[in-house]
Amino acid sequence: MKIIVFAENQEGQFKKSSLEAVSYAAQIAAAHNGSVIAVSIGHVSNDKFAELGKYGADQIFNYSQEVFNTFFGETYSKALAHATKNAGAELVIISNTYSGKTIAPRTAAQLGAGIVSGVISYPNTDNGFNVRRTVFSGKAFADVAINTSIKVLAITPNSFSLIENNKTASIENMDAGISSDTLASKSIEVARASGKVVLTEAELVVSGGRGMKGPENWHLIESLADILGAATACSKPVSDIHWRPHSEHVGQTGITIKPNLYIAIGISGAIQHLAGVSASKVIVAINKDPEAPFFKAADYGIVGDAFEVLPKIIEAAKSFKSQQA
Amino acid sequence: MKVLVCISQVPDTTTKVGFTDNNTKFNTQGVQFIINPYDELALTRALEITEKQGGTVTVINVGLAETEPSIRKALAIGANDAVRINAEPMDAFFVAEQISNYAKNENFDLILTGRESIDYNGGMMAGLLGEMLQLPSVNVITAIEVENGMAKLERDIDGGRERLEVKLPMVGSAQKELTEPRIPNMRGIMAARTKPLTVVEPIGAQANTQTTSFENPPAKGACKLIDPANAADLIGLLHNEAKVI
Ligand SMILES: Cc1cc2nc3c(=O)[nH]c(=O)nc-3n(C[C@H](O)[C@H](O)[C@H](O)COP(=O)(O)OP(=O)(O)OC[C@H]3O[C@@H](n4cnc5c(N)ncnc54)[C@H](O)[C@@H]3O)c2cc1C
Ligand SMILES: Cc1cc2nc3c(=O)[nH]c(=O)nc-3n(C[C@H](O)[C@H](O)[C@H](O)COP(=O)(O)OP(=O)(O)OC[C@H]3O[C@@H](n4cnc5c(N)ncnc54)[C@H](O)[C@@H]3O)c2cc1C
Numbered sequence: 001m002k003i004i005v006f007a008e009n010q011e012g013q014f015k016k017s018s019l020e021a022v023s024y025a026a027q028i029a030a031a032h033n034g035s036v037i038a039v040s041i042g043h044v045s046n047d048k049f050a051e052l053g054k055y056g057a058d059q060i061f062n063y064s065q066e067v068f069n070t071f072f073g074e075t076y077s078k079a080l081a082h083a084t085k086n087a088g089a090e091l092v093i094i095s096n097t098y099s100g101k102t103i104a105p106r107t108a109a110q111l112g113a114g115i116v117s118g119v120i121s122y123p124n125t126d127n128g129f130n131v132r133r134t135v136f137s138g139k140a141f142a143d144v145a146i147n148t149s150i151k152v153l154a155i156t157p158n159s160f161s162l163i164e165n166n167k168t169a170s171i172e173n174m175d176a177g178i179s180s181d182t183l184a185s186k187s188i189e190v191a192r193a194s195g196k197v198v199l200t201e202a203e204l205v206v207s208g209g210r211g212m213k214g215p216e217n218w219h220l221i222e223s224l225a226d227i228l229g230a231a232t233a234c235s236k237p238v239s240d241i242h243w244r245p246h247s248e249h250v251g252q253t254g255i256t257i258k259p260n261l262y263i264a265i266g267i268s269g270a271i272q273h274l275a276g277v278s279a280s281k282v283i284v285a286i287n288k289d290p291e292a293p294f295f296k297a298a299d300y301g302i303v304g305d306a307f308e309v310l311p312k313i314i315e316a317a318k319s320f321k322s323q324q325a
Numbered sequence: 326m327k328v329l330v331c332i333s334q335v336p337d338t339t340t341k342v343g344f345t346d347n348n349t350k351f352n353t354q355g356v357q358f359i360i361n362p363y364d365e366l367a368l369t370r371a372l373e374i375t376e377k378q379g380g381t382v383t384v385i386n387v388g389l390a391e392t393e394p395s396i397r398k399a400l401a402i403g404a405n406d407a408v409r410i411n412a413e414p415m416d417a418f419f420v421a422e423q424i425s426n427y428a429k430n431e432n433f434d435l436i437l438t439g440r441e442s443i444d445y446n447g448g449m450m451a452g453l454l455g456e457m458l459q460l461p462s463v464n465v466i467t468a469i470e471v472e473n474g475m476a477k478l479e480r481d482i483d484g485g486r487e488r489l490e491v492k493l494p495m496v497g498s499a500q501k502e503l504t505e506p507r508i509p510n511m512r513g514i515m516a517a518r519t520k521p522l523t524v525v526e527p528i529g530a531q532a533n534t535q536t537t538s539f540e541n542p543p544a545k546g547a548c549k550l551i552d553p554a555n556a557a558d559l560i561g562l563l564h565n566e567a568k569v570i
Contacts, residue, residue, distance in 0.1 A: 010483070011569045071482075073452055073462050096448075098483045102464045105417075105452030114418065114533030117447050130537065135445055139342040141540045142445075148533045184461045184492040192485030196379060200483060204570065246502045247481065248466075252338050252361050252443055254501065260570040272338045278542065284559065285548070300562060304553030316527045316557035320564065 006080055006169050007052055007060075017095035017157040017201055017211040019055050024155055025093045026056025027122060037061055038169070038229040039083045041076050042068040048134035049171055056165035061086070062173050070187040071099060075178050076104035082176035084111055091123075092252065096154040097200060104154040114146035116174050117154035120258075120279075137252040137275035142220055153174045177292065187267045199248060202231035205259045205280070207250065208272075209235040211287065211306060212268020215243040220310045227317045233257070235267050251276035266306050269294025286310070326380030326469065328371040329433040330456075331424055333350040333414070334388060334395040335444040344539040351444075351539070354466060356471040360395050365402070365438025367499035371437055372507065374471050380434075381405040385427065386413055393522070400517035401509035407522040415532035417445075421453035422530035429452045434477070436496045440465050451498035465500035469570045487535050524570065 003025040007018045025036045034163060038057035040049070040088060042064065063079040080103060084092055088209050090109060094100040096117050110114035120141070121132035128145050128230045199205065206225040208218065218232075225232045232248060239249040250257055251274040262280035266287065274297050277283070285298035288305050295301045302309055336342070337357040345352045360368075371382045384399040386392050387410045396407045410423045428436060441448035448464075455462025458492075467486070468479040476491045481500055510519070551558055565569045 015483075022431065022507060045427065073455065073464070077452075077456070098465060098481055101448045102452060102459040102462070105413065105421075105449035106456040106462065108418075108449075109453050109456035114416075115449060116534055117449055133446075135539070136340075136342045137443055138338075139541070140344070142536045143538045144541075145535045145536065146533060158424065170405045184495065185463070186490045189491060190482065196484070196525075198484040249501065256446070259561065261567070271341075272430070275338075282563070282569045283545075284563070295550075296543055298548045300551060300559060301547070301548045302551050302553050302556055304556065309553050309556040312556040315558055316560040320560045320570075322441050 001029065001032045001033055001091060002087050002171060003029055003036050003091045003093060003249070004080065004087060005036060005057070005087040006094045006100065006103065007038040008095065009042060010095070011294050012048065014042050014044070014048060014051055017097050017203070019162055020157065021053055021093045021095045021155060022057050023055040023163045023165070024122070024160045027163065028054070028091070032125070035059065037083065037087050037089065038073045039063065039080055041079050042071070045169070051167060053167045053169035054164055056160060056167060058167055059168045059249065060169045060171045062171055062175060064173070065175060065178070067178050073102040073106050073181065074183070074185070077103040078109045078178055079176045081110040083174065086174070090150055092150070092152045094152065094154045096156050096167045099203045100154050103165070104152055108152040111150045111152070112148065113150040113152045114148040115152040115154070116144050116146060119153045119155045120159045123153070134279060137256055137276050138279045156258055158260070161255065197229060197231040199231040199233055199257065202237050202259050203256070204228050204230035204255060204261045205224060206230045206235050206263045206265070207233035207235070207267060208238065208265050209267030210237050212238070217307070218244065220306070222313070224310065224314050224317060227269060227314065227321055230261070235273055264294055264298070265310065267294060268292050271298055326375055326378055326435070326533060327431070328375060328382045328429070329428055329434045329436045330364065330371050330382060330384045330399070331438040331450060332368065332384050332395065333356045333361045333439070333442045334386065334392045335442055338443065338496050340434065342541065349539060353497065357492055358395060358519050360398055361439045361442050361541040363441065363499050363501070366403060366501070366503045367437035367439055368399055369401055369507045370504045371435070371468060373504060374469070378553070383547070384461055385410070385424055387414045387423045389413055389437060396522060397517050398509060400520045400522070401513040402507050403513060408518055408520060408525055410527050412527035416534045417447045417449045417453060419530050419532045420533070420540070421450055421457055422481045424452055425457035426528050427525060428454070434493045435471065436460070438496070438498045440498045440500045451496050455496040458496070460496050461473045462496040462522045463489065463491060464498045466497045467500050469497060469503070472477050
């Protein structure tokens with residue numbers, strides 16, 4: 001079985017989510033006597049490709065034409081479909097990031113492929129082709145069968161560990177023959193907060209709710225996040241009243257996340273909030289109300305005032321980090 | 326300006342999710358259904374745009390008769406007319422085939438979906454429709470203005486924001502922040518009763534995927550409580566016991 005993986009780069013660096021996808025594909029290839037072709041789209045310097053080999057790519061298809069300098073679903077999906085047809089691949093793996101969600105359905109439609117997003121398991125091929133995904137914003141899992149010959153899987157970031165599988169991947173320069181003249185879309189400006197951990201892909205998340213009392217107290221959340229190398233998040237009302245940006249709102253109507261650690265401070269644990277975070281591996285709740293529903297969903301809990309508890313945790317985190325260094 | 330807004334009907338966000346028929350079906354017993362919250366944003370923004378510069382907003386749903394209350398609600402919020410494609414939505418591919426088949430002869434300038442449905446969470450509809458209709462698609466849009474056949478947009482990207490311009494027609498998916506959802510008023514509710522809701526029979530399309538079973542996540546074990554006086558111990562526990570830092 002040949003497997004195509006979208007190896008997305010951001011400013012010339014392969015993203016961790018892409019390496020997870022390569023590693024995921026390599027595990028499937030190993031079980032099915034297959035091979036992994038990582039598809040790089042846009043400009044990446046040649047020395048970076050070794051990283052894809054490290055996680056198990058046998059081959060790299062490199063689409064580096066100018067038309068790919070800006071990211072559009074229309075063009076990137078064409079390259080991916082081109083690669084799939086060219087290789088005669090049966091499986092396409094894409095990380096379920098914002099860009100992944102943009103190109104996965106377009107690629108699937110071009111290939112007439114069945115698509116499943118939010119995948120959290122390796123495929124089970126005992127009887128057909130089945131994968132597990134989350135549904136109802138994390139309140140349940142669904143096992144889904146795909147019945148087309150080509151299949152597209154958009155896998156949830158942070159769900160699969162990186163497994164090294166050293167290979168020397170050969171690089172093939174490809175051209176999907178796309179001209180930029182036909183493009184209806186034009187990028188005007190891309191703004192990324194530099195140096196911040198991206199919430200949707202973060203392994204550690206520190207999150208605050210209305211119990212934090214006001215935006216002036218967020219330095220506590222931010223300093224704990226900085227020390228741990230975590231992303232920051234918040235509950236819905238906190239973003240609704242503009243204490244924090246909307247992009248930090250997690251939950252059923254915000255972002256669904258699946259970090260290794262979620263620390264919830266001054267958040268009650270309403271069902272809509274839990275829906276977006278309950279898939280986290282370890283949950284810590286800090287709340288002054290012992291009856292707060294979050295304690296039922298948490299692994300560790302501290303019943304106490306955030307403003308007394310947080311400074312202690314921040315100090316402990318600081319000394320832990322300096323010991324590690 | 327002709328706008329099409331795709332709406333799906335989903336369980337209310339407070340629903341305790343459970344399953345029947347040997348865990349193969351979602352248990353709808355006692356469940357309140359609502360318009361998918363992101364679709365409400367798409368609809369409201371579509372109305373704001375057409376109110377400003379003229380035009381119509383059509384809502385479309387692929388579903389059986391049970392979705393009509395949600396469709397009527399969309400009409401009450403302000404859509405001009407509605408289409409229901411009379412089929413069980415078997416998977417996203419199937420739904421997109423139905424909607425694109427309807428839209429292909431209607432010359433919509435703008436097609437909006439929600440960024441994802443809060444039940445099946447696929448997030449794939451805008452891209453599928455874009456490809457099937459050979460239109461550009463932009464996901465998770467947080468702002469849209471339309472001027473002279475051109476949409477000026479902002480979208481969420483991984484770790485940031487992008488501003489872009491797209492020549493219409495296009496497909497977009499609504500993200501929070503696009504606007505504030507509109508609540509139907511009495512006049513809207515009255516008017517909705519007589520607005521056209523056309524039922525169209527589905528085309529023969531196939532589902533490419535099939536959900537074979539559902540499962541609720543395992544219950545969490547007991548929460549380990551740490552005395553607030555020893556809050557600093559948390560870091561050690563996270564390192565040595567939970568092994569996450
Ligand atoms: C359709 C719909 C969708 C929704 N979607 C979402 C969603 O996606 N995400 C989301 O988060 N919510 C969502 N909600 C809102 C949700 O129902 C809750 O209202 C919300 O999560 C509560 O936010 P909170 O916990 O920050 O605030 P509160 O409920 O006000 O809780 C504050 C908590 O802080 C604690 N506290 C107060 N002071 C301190 C202190 N000094 N130290 C420690 N703890 C303290 C309190 O005991 C309390 O538990 C949705 C609601 C609806 C109706
Ligand atoms: C009774 C019922 C039975 C179902 N059975 C299955 C099943 O067996 N297997 C399975 O995989 N799925 C099943 N579904 C799920 C259904 O197929 C999905 O809701 C649909 O395919 C869209 O996928 P999504 O929700 O992931 O879409 P997303 O891509 O997350 O939706 C994005 C947007 O697409 C639009 N949209 C979504 N659905 C519709 C719709 N029906 N009509 C109009 N616009 C829509 C909305 O604007 C929505 O915000 C069932 C749903 C229902 C209601």
